[in-house]
Amino acid sequence: xxxxxxxxxxxxxxxxxxxxxxxxxxxxxxxxxxxxxxxxxxxxxxxxxxxxxxxxxxxxxxxxxxxxxxxxxxxxxxxxxxxxxxxxxxxxxxxxxxxxxxxxxxxxxxxxxxxxxxxxxxxxxxxxxxxxxxxxxxxxxxxxxxxxxxxxxxxxxxxxxxxxxxxxxxxxxxxxxxxxxxxxxxxxxxxxxxxxxxxxxxxxxxxxxxxxxxxxxxxxxxxxxxxxxxxxxxxxxxxxxxxxxxxxxxxxxxxxxxxxxxxxxxxxxxxxxxxxxxxxxxxxxxxxxxxxxxxxxxxxxxxxx
Amino acid sequence: xxxxxxxxxxxxxxxxxxxxxxxxxxxxxxxxxxxxxxxxxxxxxxxxxxxxxxxxxxxxxxxxxxxxxxxxxxxxxxxxxxxxxxxxxxxxxxxxxxxxxxxxxxxxxxxxxxxxxxxxxxxxxxxxxxxxxxxxxxxxxxxxxxxxxxxxxxxxxxxxxxxxxxxxxxxxxxxx
Numbered sequence: 090x091x092x093x094x095x096x097x098x099x100x101x102x103x104x105x106x107x108x109x110x111x112x113x114x115x116x117x118x119x120x121x122x123x124x125x126x127x128x129x130x131x132x133x134x135x136x137x138x139x140x141x142x143x144x145x146x147x148x149x150x151x152x153x154x155x156x157x158x159x160x161x162x163x164x165x166x167x168x169x170x171x172x173x174x175x176x177x178x179x180x181x182x183x184x185x186x187x188x189x190x191x192x193x194x195x196x197x198x199x200x201x202x203x204x205x206x207x208x209x210x211x212x213x214x215x216x217x218x219x220x221x222x223x224x225x226x227x228x229x230x231x232x233x234x235x236x237x238x239x240x241x242x243x244x245x246x247x248x249x250x251x252x253x254x255x256x257x258x259x260x261x262x263x264x265x266x267x268x269x270x271x272x273x274x275x276x277x278x279x280x281x282x283x284x285x286x287x288x289x290x291x292x293x294x295x296x297x298x299x300x301x302x303x304x305x306x307x308x309x310x311x312x313x314x315x316x317x318x319x320x321x322x323x324x325x326x327x328x329x330x331x332x333x334x335x336x337x338x339x340x341x342x343x344x345x346x347x348x349x350x351x352x353x354x355x356x357x358x359x360x361x362x363x364x365x366x367x368x369x370x371x372x373x374x375x376x377x378x379x380x381x382x383x384x385x386x387x388x389x390x391x392x393x394x
Numbered sequence: 395x396x397x398x399x400x401x402x403x404x405x406x407x408x409x410x411x412x413x414x415x416x417x418x419x420x421x422x423x424x425x426x427x428x429x430x431x432x433x434x435x436x437x438x439x440x441x442x443x444x445x446x447x448x449x450x451x452x453x454x455x456x457x458x459x460x461x462x463x464x465x466x467x468x469x470x471x472x473x474x475x476x477x478x479x480x481x482x483x484x485x486x487x488x489x490x491x492x493x494x495x496x497x498x499x500x501x502x503x504x505x506x507x508x509x510x511x512x513x514x515x516x517x518x519x520x521x522x523x524x525x526x527x528x529x530x531x532x533x534x535x536x537x538x539x540x541x542x543x544x545x546x547x548x549x550x551x552x553x554x555x556x557x558x559x560x561x562x563x564x565x566x567x568x569x570x
Binding site: 241274 | 411419422435443539
């Protein structure tokens, strides 16, 4: 642990002791100490002491020990902040100080230093600030895309289903699931969707891809209430299946409207439909939705024929 | 499945779903213009959707809010039709990175911005990096829904025309 030093000995005064593996070395001058470090005989990891110090300290912790010019004052240091100072080790810092290079230790973050507006230093700092903001925008946009993509997909489902001559008659969200219901105005069949975004976080999305679970349901009005009731009794277990395996078609009914629905649970990769530039592959989405509707319609009509 | 069906309102008549129909048509109309939806907020009589204006050189996003005022009951619809207010808010986002430019923007453009709401006109406001322009229109929902391509075309014209006006108001504030 470094502590403040008493006044340093003159560079050529032989007053400094070194604690080395073979025992105490010295006394030697600070100039000799630097020469031995440069020659590799000692390192900045050795400890030193001179009269007036409370205890041994590591050379690396006291760069001024190897600096033979005037010790810079705080304002002077602030004016000479070097962007690479943090990358240097103690030896390099000490050497730089000895050669009066514009590198200092411990003063890099002097935020109170006044920089003249419009000066080269002001421009340089503005440039750094701009890079930080620009990089943050990139992160922000990536994060936004990851959190918005489910709603881009939801809009794509709406557009694709409307293009199949249906109208949207219900839309809601509970914060986790999105619900949509459509009606075909010609035959009054209905289509329901529940879409859940499974990878809303940026990290999850990058590792797994954008995934969603979707329930697709197809319903038709059945006039005979008894028929609906019997079907529901027969399929009662469907409603108790919390997470059906893929390919399992379950049945349910809505007594108020007289509709019987069949549904299937699917897992989709949203990336297959929505590109990184928000472009939607409508052809593929419409094909996939049409395949689901066709299968469910056949099943429903087969069951209640 | 029981849970899924319970999520819907099961409105008794198709008339009661006209605002949802219009929301669907708005989503499709905006998609055709290259503006995908990025946020949905649905309430009983108020729907708000945000669109990312990917292909627009000035705008960053557009919010469209449909607020139904009349026509949920048969009597009110017969008397007054299916009136709703359609509020469009366009946003520009200035991705400024130079502190001097940010300071100038606040000192000049934004300090002089008109902030009072104005029915039928365009209201401007700003928040951090964004500047917004908002306009509200009273519309008859039946003009646009269940009218086939004619209704869709009328809706596209309404939305395009409104967004053009908002873009014109915002363009002077776009930086970079």
